[in-house]
Amino acid sequence: MKDKTGRDIDYLRISLTDKCNLSCIYCKGSEKHKKELSVSEIEKIVKGFASCGIKKVRLTGGEPLLRSDIAEIIRSLKKIDGIEKIVLTTNGILLKAYAKELKNAGLSAVNISLDTTDQKQYAELTGADKLKDVFEGIKAAQEVGLSPVRINSVLIKGKNDDSAKELISLAKHNEIDVRFIELMPFTKEGRDEDKIVTGDEILNLFPELTLIENKDEKSVARYFTAEGFKGRIGLITPVSNKFCSKCNRIRLLSDGKVRPCLGDEKEIDLMPFIDNEAKLLEAIKYAIMNKPTNHSFNCEYGNFHSMNQIGG
Ligand code: SAM
Numbered sequence: 001m002k003d004k005t006g007r008d009i010d011y012l013r014i015s016l017t018d019k020c021n022l023s024c025i026y027c028k029g030s031e032k033h034k035k036e037l038s039v040s041e042i043e044k045i046v047k048g049f050a051s052c053g054i055k056k057v058r059l060t061g062g063e064p065l066l067r068s069d070i071a072e073i074i075r076s077l078k079k080i081d082g083i084e085k086i087v088l089t090t091n092g093i094l095l096k097a098y099a100k101e102l103k104n105a106g107l108s109a110v111n112i113s114l115d116t117t118d119q120k121q122y123a124e125l126t127g128a129d130k131l132k133d134v135f136e137g138i139k140a141a142q143e144v145g146l147s148p149v150r151i152n153s154v155l156i157k158g159k160n161d162d163s164a165k166e167l168i169s170l171a172k173h174n175e176i177d178v179r180f181i182e183l184m185p186f187t188k189e190g191r192d193e194d195k196i197v198t199g200d201e202i203l204n205l206f207p208e209l210t211l212i213e214n215k216d217e218k219s220v221a222r223y224f225t226a227e228g229f230k231g232r233i234g235l236i237t238p239v240s241n242k243f244c245s246k247c248n249r250i251r252l253l254s255d256g257k258v259r260p261c262l263g264d265e266k267e268i269d270l271m272p273f274i275d276n277e278a279k280l281l282e283a284i285k286y287a288i289m290n291k292p293t294n295h296s297f298n299c300e301y302g303n304f305h306s307m308n309q310i311g312g
Contacts, residue, residue, distance in 0.1 A: 001052040003260075003291040008248055011218070012054045014042065015254040015311030016073065017062040022091050023127035024115075026156060026189040027307045034255040034309065039069055041274055043076045045252060048277070048284045050082035054250075058087050060311040062254060065094040071105040078106035089113065089152070089312065093130045095137030103144040110141050111150045111179075113312075116163040117170070125160060138176075150177045150234075155197035156189065164197075168206060171231035179221055179234030184263070185297045186307045199235035209233055218248055238263070244294040250287065254309050258287040262310060263295025 002008055017036050020027075037045070046057060057077055064070060077086055085108050092112040114134055116122050122131040141149045151170060155161045164180075171178040180202055185191045199222070203209060209224035212232065220243045221234035237243075244261075251259040256271040268287045273279040 001285065001288050004289050005245075005291075005293050007246070007291070008053070009250050009288045009291065010053050011056045011058070011249045012046065012049050012252060013058040013060055013249055013311050014046075014252045015061050015309055016042075016059055016064045016067050016070070018254045018309040019066050020061065020063040020091075020308055021066060021093060021128070022063070022130075025125055025159065026154065026183060026187050027312070028187060036067070036254055037252075037256055039072050039076055041256065042073060042252075043080070044274060044277075044280065045256070045270055045284070046077055046083065047080055048281045049250075049252075050080050051281065052284055052288055053082070055082060056085040056087065057083055058089060058311075060089040062308040062311075063091055063094075064088060065090050065098055070098065071101045074102060074105040074107050085109075087111070090137070091126075092134040092137035092141075093128075094133075096133065096140040099137070099140040099144045099146065103146055107146060109148050109150075110146045111152050112138055112141070113152050113154075114138075114167070115153050115155070116160045117166040118163060121160055121163060142176075148177060150179060152179050152181055154181050154183050155202075156183055157195045157197055159195070161197050164202060164205065168233055171233055172226070172229050174231055176231040177223070177234055178231065179236055181236040182239040184238055196239055198240040199237040200240065202233075202235060206233075218246070220246065238295070239297075242294060247291075250291065251311055253311065258284065259310055260287050260291035261295050263297040264292040266290075266292065 018033050074086055077083055086106055087109040088107055089111045115125055119131045123129045153167050167178050183190050183196045208226040212223050212225050214223050221236050224233045253259055257267040257269045259267045268283055270283055273283050
């Protein structure tokens, strides 16, 4: 379905839980957790979205692998008419244990968040000494045939920007894309503009990177390569260079609210309509139609959903 500006909205991102097994300095949620949607509630809502033209679903969170029913969720979404692709964003810590089951359930691809390759820095950034588990998760995802397996990194000045070179070298030596996402103003850390490492700053530091054609028209990343690279470097620049005019996404939060735009706090609660198919559909259509034209990050810190509830 097209929104009021004519964008074709066909990609739903679902935050399955606001709980996380990491406590990243720029992504800390509240200690209080909201009730999570059940498998059948998720299924009802996604059926509604699918009838409006959603084709791709990304499961995220919080940490989606903390849901012990994650494989059941994937199986139930896989059966919905119109849903062509189910993908996952995870910190990778539990991926080794789940990769095969999720692939068998119908998962196609996985994005793994990794902001440094240094064990000490990883523990400082995330509050957990789990870097080894993440690398085992990446390997397991590749071995079971999830494709693509991509790494997403957020760089913060003075914290982990010195890790850019090592992260880039993962794409040099492996058939894996490493994508840098600009720090967005969600927590106190993200509201400090001096901490953002922009896409252009990365290109200035690594002038050997050259732009390559991105065949995926819906992708919001610009991709780069350099001589001898097996994988690609991606830049996603929601702060320095917005891509709102080509945004095809809508988000379902872990508590059943729809957030049409990541950077706008307007939300529509679907829970009052969860047992009324017609009204649920009406609310979903309203949310798609009224997706804000541009993101403004107009959310007051401390007075809105955290990234864990919204789903990154
Ligand atoms: N736990 C999963 C993970 O780590 O991938 C999924 C949820 S996490 C919120 C998803 C992504 O959002 C992560 O890659 C994280 O780096 C990113 N993220 C969180 N807060 C952010 C912020 N303020 N700016 C940019 N990216 C952010």
